[in-house]
Amino acid sequence: MKIKDRIALYFTLITTSMLLAVLCVIYFTFMKFLQADFFERLTDRTMVTAKLYLEADEISRDALNSVRHKYLQKLNGEVTRIYDYKNRATFIGDTTQYWTKATIDKVRKNGNLKYVDGQRQVVGIYYKDNQGDFVILASADDQGSHNRLSKLLKIMIFVFVLISVVVLILSRWIAEKMLKPLKNLTNEVKQIDARNMEVRLGTTKNKDEINLIAESFNQLMGELEQAFILQKSFVANASHELRTPVTRLMMTAELALSKDREIKAYREVLLSVLEDAEKMEHIINGLLALAKMDLELIKSQSYPISLNEVLKKTQYEWQINKVLPLELDLSGASHEQAFILANHILLQIALDNIISNAFKFSDGHRVICSVRENNQHIQITITDQGIGIPASEKEEIFKAFYTRAAQAGLQGEGMGLYMTKKIIELFHGTIDISDNEDAGSTFTLNFPKL
Structure with missing residues (x-):
């Protein structure tokens, strides 16, 4: 079941349950009200009967009956009895013992009595007169109230069903409207794959749960994109940089095996193979260092x-x-x-790479590091007394695996300045190179000041 259907169902169940409870309270309250009203009507009839039959001694019984039927509305199935001290029915046209002796005695003991007997309601009073003590009991079927309750029940059932249907329809509409941003979010997520990992979900200024999900997803996609770029970069660099030494190593081995040679020739081949293997080792170390550095850059905190x-x-x-x-x-x-x-560890790595190059290409001569600042920036200059850097190489030296070490008879992997530039740019800084007047080079680092 979809979320919107569950929301609609739960909302409908809660609403209809509350509605059912309210309707039940109204129904039973109205029923009790009608029942109490009918009890009052029966009580009034017993009092009228007592006044007519017991106190109006000078009026004949037939005349009293005529007055009673003329001014009192006949109730459905009405039965009225007056019992004397011997529990005998009297002042009525017959002497039928309609109520049991226990009921009559209970009225005499309590003074009055009200109870429901099936569809009928019964009222009894104990009445003292100069002619003796009497018990008056009256009962009738409140058919009018039953009809009203029946109609009320039908109306309530109709209203309950109608409101339940309306609530279900409205709750589905509201749920769909509420979950529309989530549906749009799902459609946007479906559009993201390995070919367009730079795509991000749309967010708003609202701080609702859907917007928080979108922000968290965008943050996750940012990390995944960096990891994906790292993987592609590692694979591309590895395939590009390892292809040449591996090919040269294979060609050298195949050439050596193409015919029998002297021991000296095999020795030269092995030395060439060893040289290529060492170069491959440097390249692999550089690749691992690059991958590790990229990972640190992703995780770095400033x-x-x-x-x-x-x-x-x-x-x-x-x-x-x-x-x-x-x-x-x-x-x-x-x-x-x-x-x-900045990040202390990464900044230390960047500075060490520049200083290491400065000492390497100046044969261990003095290196000067100075700091200058203005209102907006802090500038670090690192000056060496080395062989300098040709203008054609000032951009190349910041590329991965580019090395000038071979020209100077030094070993290197071509990764130091590449990682240095990435670190400085991570901290919103810049790096430039200028030549000294006499010899050597100056690296200038600019960082925004706090």
């Missing part, structure tokens, strides 16, 4: 950090642990104001 503190820690690690001359100039920034919104 918070205010002090650049002065980060740079002091970086200087300590390079000078003490690695014994390399990293100079730090913090004169252009105050300790209280040099704060940016």
